[in-house]
Amino acid sequence: MSVLLDFLKTYMWPLIFALVIVGVLPLLAGYVVLLERKVMADMQARLGPMRVGPHGLLQPIADALKLLIKEDIIPESADKLVFWFAPIISVTAAMLAYSALAIGPFFQIAELNIGLIFIVAVSSMGIFGIILGGWASNSHYSLLGAMRSTAQMISYETAAGLALVGGVLLAGSLSTRQIVQAQAESGVWFVFLAPIGFFLYLVASIAETNRAPFDLPEAESELVAGYMTEYSGFRWAVYFLAEYANMIVVASIATTLFLGGWMRPFSGTEWLNFLDFFPPFSFLVVAAYCFYRTPKQPEPIQSMVMALFGGLCLLLAAAMALPFVPAFAASKPGLHGAYWFLLKVTLYIYTFMWIRFTFPRFRFDQLMRLGWYFMIPLSIINVLGLGVYKVLRQLAWGVLPALIVTTGGTLLVAIWLVWNAQKKIAIPGSVSGMTEAEG
Amino acid sequence: MADTRTSGFPGVEQTVLGADEIIINMGPQHPSTHGVLRVKLRLDGERIVDSECIIGYLHRGVEKIAEHRSYTQFAPYVDRMDYVAAVSNGLGYCEAVEKLLGAEAPMRAKVVRTILTELQRIASHLLWLGTHAIDIGALTPLFYCLREREEILKIFEKYCGARLTTHAFRIGGLQYDTYDGFEAEVKRFCLDFVHRVDEYEQLLTENRIWIARTKGVGVLTAAEAIDMGATGPVLRGSGVKWDIRKAMPYAAYDKYDFEIPIGKNGDTYDRYLVRMEEMRQSNRICLQAIEDIPAGPIMGKVGKVLKPPVGEVYHSIEAPKGELGYYIVSDGTTQPYRVRIRPPSFINLEALDKMIKGHLVADVVAIIGTLDIVLGEVDR
Numbered sequence: 164m165s166v167l168l169d170f171l172k173t174y175m176w177p178l179i180f181a182l183v184i185v186g187v188l189p190l191l192a193g194y195v196v197l198l199e200r201k202v203m204a205d206m207q208a209r210l211g212p213m214r215v216g217p218h219g220l221l222q223p224i225a226d227a228l229k230l231l232i233k234e235d236i237i238p239e240s241a242d243k244l245v246f247w248f249a250p251i252i253s254v255t256a257a258m259l260a261y262s263a264l265a266i267g268p269f270f271q272i273a274e275l276n277i278g279l280i281f282i283v284a285v286s287s288m289g290i291f292g293i294i295l296g297g298w299a300s301n302s303h304y305s306l307l308g309a310m311r312s313t314a315q316m317i318s319y320e321t322a323a324g325l326a327l328v329g330g331v332l333l334a335g336s337l338s339t340r341q342i343v344q345a346q347a348e349s350g351v352w353f354v355f356l357a358p359i360g361f362f363l364y365l366v367a368s369i370a371e372t373n374r375a376p377f378d379l380p381e382a383e384s385e386l387v388a389g390y391m392t393e394y395s396g397f398r399w400a401v402y403f404l405a406e407y408a409n410m411i412v413v414a415s416i417a418t419t420l421f422l423g424g425w426m427r428p429f430s431g432t433e434w435l436n437f438l439d440f441f442p443p444f445s446f447l448v449v450a451a452y453c454f455y456r457t458p459k460q461p462e463p464i465q466s467m468v469m470a471l472f473g474g475l476c477l478l479l480a481a482a483m484a485l486p487f488v489p490a491f492a493a494s495k496p497g498l499h500g501a502y503w504f505l506l507k508v509t510l511y512i513y514t515f516m517w518i519r520f521t522f523p524r525f526r527f528d529q530l531m532r533l534g535w536y537f538m539i540p541l542s543i544i545n546v547l548g549l550g551v552y553k554v555l556r557q558l559a560w561g562v563l564p565a566l567i568v569t570t571g572g573t574l575l576v577a578i579w580l581v582w583n584a585q586k587k588i589a590i591p592g593s594v595s596g597m598t599e600a601e602g
Numbered sequence: 603m604a605d606t607r608t609s610g611f612p613g614v615e616q617t618v619l620g621a622d623e624i625i626i627n628m629g630p631q632h633p634s635t636h637g638v639l640r641v642k643l644r645l646d647g648e649r650i651v652d653s654e655c656i657i658g659y660l661h662r663g664v665e666k667i668a669e670h671r672s673y674t675q676f677a678p679y680v681d682r683m684d685y686v687a688a689v690s691n692g693l694g695y696c697e698a699v700e701k702l703l704g705a706e707a708p709m710r711a712k713v714v715r716t717i718l719t720e721l722q723r724i725a726s727h728l729l730w731l732g733t734h735a736i737d738i739g740a741l742t743p744l745f746y747c748l749r750e751r752e753e754i755l756k757i758f759e760k761y762c763g764a765r766l767t768t769h770a771f772r773i774g775g776l777q778y779d780t781y782d783g784f785e786a787e788v789k790r791f792c793l794d795f796v797h798r799v800d801e802y803e804q805l806l807t808e809n810r811i812w813i814a815r816t817k818g819v820g821v822l823t824a825a826e827a828i829d830m831g832a833t834g835p836v837l838r839g840s841g842v843k844w845d846i847r848k849a850m851p852y853a854a855y856d857k858y859d860f861e862i863p864i865g866k867n868g869d870t871y872d873r874y875l876v877r878m879e880e881m882r883q884s885n886r887i888c889l890q891a892i893e894d895i896p897a898g899p900i901m902g903k904v905g906k907v908l909k910p911p912v913g914e915v916y917h918s919i920e921a922p923k924g925e926l927g928y929y930i931v932s933d934g935t936t937q938p939y940r941v942r943i944r945p946p947s948f949i950n951l952e953a954l955d956k957m958i959k960g961h962l963v964a965d966v967v968a969i970i971g972t973l974d975i976v977l978g979e980v981d982r
Contacts, residue, residue: 207745303626307648307963375739376811379964386963523811524739526964527648 177272184261184272192407193223195512202516217460217469233396238300241393245299250398253292253405260286260412265339267425267500278339279331279420283324286412289405290316296402297390308389311379311527315370318534319377323367325542329360329549330420343424350431352423356566357549359573361421363542365514368413370534372406375519379527414511415504422507425500439495442502446480537580541573548573623651628966630659636733636970637977641954648962653955657948660981668941673699673773673908676938681767683945684979686729688767689722689758690921696771697852698917698928700902702910703773710898711775712854717788717891718761718770719853719919720884724795725754726922727881731802734874734971738815743802750798753791757784774904785892792889799881807875816871820957820969823868830953834924834946836973839876840868846920853919858890870972877974909936923947923974943982947975 197212197219204211212219237243263278265271275281290312297309330353331337334345346352354361370377381389388394391402418424429435453473460466483502486495525533548569555565624645630638638659644652664683668676680695681688693715700706707715728751732744755765760781762770770776806812822832827840837844845862847855863879865872910932918927924946933939950973957969 203741207742208749209745303624306624307626310647375741378739520742521805522740523735523806523809523815524964525811526815527962529811529814 180270180272181262185258188258188261188408188411189227189404190223191411192404193227195407195410196226196403197223198509198512199516202513203520206517206520217456217465217472220468220472227400230397230400235396235398238302238393240301242299242301245295246393247398249292249296249299250394250401250405251292252295253289254401254408256285256287256289256292257405257408257412261408261415263339264412264415264419265343265424266415266504267497268340268343269497270501271340274338274340276336276338279327279337279342279416282339282412282416283320283327286409287316287320289409292402292405293390296394300390300393302393304386304388304392305390308381308386308392311386312373312390314527315373315377315379315530315534318531319367319370319538322534322538322542323364323371325539325546326360326363326367327416327420328546329357329542330364332546332549332553333357334420339419339424342420343426346423347426347430351562352421352426354421354423356552356562357421357545358570359541359545359577360549361417363538363545364417364421367538367542368417369515369518370530372409372413372515374410374515376522376524377530378519378524379530410512410515411508414508414515417511418504418507422511425496425504427499427503439499442499443480443483446476446483450474450476450480536583537577541577541580544576545573626963636975639951639970639975639977639980641966641970643963643966645963648964650958650961650963650966653958653966655951655954657951657977657980660977662982664982665941665943668938670937672936673910673938676941677771677773678767678769680943681769682978683943683982684726684921684923684926684947684976685766686976687722687726687922689718689770690726690919690926692769692771693719693853694917694919694921694926694928696773697919698915698930699773699908699910700904701917702913702915702930702932703904703908704911705774705902705904707775707902708899709854709896711771711900711902713857713891713895714776714780714900715771716854716858717888717895718758720887720891721754721757721788721791723884723922724881724888725751727877727884728754730877730922730971730974731874734968734974735806737967737971738812740806740809740812743805746798746802746805750791750795757787757791760784760787772901773908775899775901777901779900780895785895788888788892792885792892795885796882799878799885803878807878813871815964815968816874816972817869818867819870819961819965820972821867821869822953822957826956827868827953830956831949832924832953833949834920834922834974835873835876835880836924836950836953838862839865839873841866846918846925850918852917854891855887858887860884860887870968873972907936909934918944921946923976923979924950945979945982947973947977947979948982951975951980 200222201211201219212222215222215225237246260282262272263275263281265274293312294309297305297312300306330342333349333353333356334342336342336345349356373379373381379389381391386392391399394402423430427438429438450473453469453476457466457469457473460469483498485491486498551572552565552569555568556562626643626645627640628643629640640656640659642654642656643650662682664679667679671679677692677695680691684691696707728747732747735741735743758768758770759765761784762768762778764770822830822836822840824840824842827837827842832840833844841864843862843864846852847860848862860883861879863876863883865876912932912934914929914931916927916929918925920926925944926946927944929940929942929944930938931940954969954973957973958966961969
């Protein structure tokens with residue numbers, strides 16, 4: 164009997180989690196798209212989607228259905244097999260990366276001792292989907308998009324990887340679970356110990372997920388849609404899904420490594436324990452708003468959906484309140500951990516959107532210059548700085564002095580790099596500027 | 603494969619790295635060629651080796667149509683040329699025919715024309731700013747710009763019933779007098795708009811990426827700009843102080859006090875600054891003009907049937923995009939013998955090939971945006 168239980172425990176939960184991820188991640192990505200459109204609308208003085216469902220809440224589902232029933236077009240001159248296979252590579256890589264990430268202490272498919280390396284390795288496979296898709300389309304726009312993507316990936320993966328090394332140095336482990344535990348033990352999130360590392364990862368992860376201002380591979384005003392110009396219907400949707408799933412993955416990595424993972428803010432401070440009531444309370448507020456708006460919907464069906472969403476939020480609030488019942492107190496880390504984790508992921512993604520709607524797009528050579536002249540040197544120096552920090556701590560320095568010395572030193576180097584790069588800026592379009600950027 | 607890739611340019615050359623040059627078709631269906639402009643680019647990697655502009659996809663034969671319409675009937679057609687600045691087009695045509703007739707519009711009509719034309723300049727520049735920013739990748743300014751443009755279009759709609767192709771003026775004056783509350787509405791818009799321009803500038807002017815993308819891109823020196831016949835903000839961005847509103851005042855411009863902003867380097871950033879300042883100056887003109895609109899008739903003395911004497915006339919105005927000229931030849935009948943239009947967009951577009959050579963693909967859209975072309979006017 165216990166053998167069977169062990170078997171179930173070892174294989175059953177991961178299987179269920181895997182199914183949940185395959186099932187929920189696309190839905191989540193769809194709602195991230197809705198969130199993005201709503202945030203964009205908010206910043207641009209308009210309402211965004213309002214028609215499908217109350218406040219556009221059913222828009223992602225309607226979009227997915229529409230894309231599913233669209234005609235599937237493969238260009239005549241495309242390499243059909245590669246064209247067919249490329250989006251699948253992208254989306255598989257994005258989903259596979261999630262297998263080693265822990266959403267809360269309980270919800271994790273596989274606890275790997277090389278977790279972070281696995282995630283970075285697998286998620287960078289996604290680029291093959293972009294390159295192959297761009298090449299197989301046999302179109303110049305797609306080719307240029309794929310070309311830009313390749314160059315960008317090589318430059319920014321390095322910086323992102325080195326920024327992660329900083330966090331790993333502090334934690335002393337590659338396992339996602341142990342990284343969070345290390346933050347719990349040190350009592351402070353690594354974003355405060357390695358602010359420059361976090362900043363580097365933020366910038367590099369925007370570039371890695373091809374988001375504005377680094378969205379050159381799909382710059383719609385230059386390359387129409389870049390590598391996915393020739394894609395339509397559900398194949399296009401799969402690319403889109405991969406892109407948003409990737410966003411969730413990088414946000415999860417940043418959350419795990421720098422933002423304390425599933426820990427509540429100030430989890431070590433006793434008198435702030437009332438923050439434990441925040442998860443059920445926040446859902447209650449959303450539910451109350453839904454019920455408040457229900458009678459004001461223009462159509463009866465929209466009222467119904469609104470009430471349904473309110474009910475769903477009530478259910479979630481009840482689930483979040485479950486740990487306060489003594490009999491179920493053990494469920495607290497799992498439930499609240501997932502809540503805080505996802506909240507942090509959402510905030511990180513919100514930052515992405517905020518940046519996207521504020522800044523213009525970089526040009527290719529400027530992107531390369533930023534990557535090679537600034538990001539990569541600084542991320543190396545950052546690793547060095549954190550190494551020095553570790554040594555100083557071992558020499559019994561206090562946290563604060565050690566932090567000030569190392570971060571200050573790294574900052575000085577950053578300023579020098581910016582100043583130096585400013586001097587080197589060549590006249591755009593001139594031959595010397597180009598060879599410098601490409602070389 | 604090889605023949606489709608090399609068609610159009612004889613002799614595709616080998617590049618430095620031994621790769622083929624690629625030939626890429628930008629447009630006529632492309633998100634940022636502003637209509638149906640088609641640019642054939644020969645690329646070495648992403649660098650532009652050669653380019654060729656292909657136009658004519660929106661050709662409607664406006665000049666030929668004029669020969670078969672009476673002077674009055676032709677007036678609405680000019681609105682369809684630069685459709686984002688229809689009021690300016692109408693003003694140029696009406697004044698040209700008035701000159702041919704020897705008639706003059708009454709003062710009240712002239713002042714109202716000035717106000718509406720300057721509002722149209724603001725609206726046109728707003729659309730330019732929004733699309734230019736979106737070409738360079740800043741998504742948000744467009745919506746702020748359209749919000750203010752909407753206010754202007756509402757004023758037009760209240761005045762003459764149309765928003766875009768307004769046909770606001772008549773030969774000899776105005777068809778409609780201003781509506782009740784026109785002055786108050788324009789004034790409220792103008793007082794508000796000053797702060798709105800600051801808002802756009804806050805998003806872009808000192809933005810490092812914006813500066814990096816526009817400074818030194820698409821440089822046109824003053825001499826080159828004059829050689830090309832460029833006019834409007836493109837010419838002024840290169841540092842030439844030439845504005846027909848000052849040089850050969852028409853409508854009621856000689857009554858008002860305004861500056862002509864000019865740039866220094868003739869790059870995309872300077873042209874951006876020039877247009878931003880122009881919006882402020884237009885605003886200033888509107889505020890001055892709205893203070894006292896003279897009373898009096900709105901139509902001058904022109905007959906019901908327009909029969910200009912035999913002769914020819916050239917009249918040009920400063921449209922938002924540059925010098926918009928009408929050359930009309932009359933043979934003494936009710937229909938013009940020939941109408942030739944000097945569209946600013948068409949002539950400014952000639953500078954494109956020169957400006958984009960050696961730049962990257964991303965700069966092409968920035969430079970097309972900075973030229974502020976409207977294909978309805980280029981192709982006519």
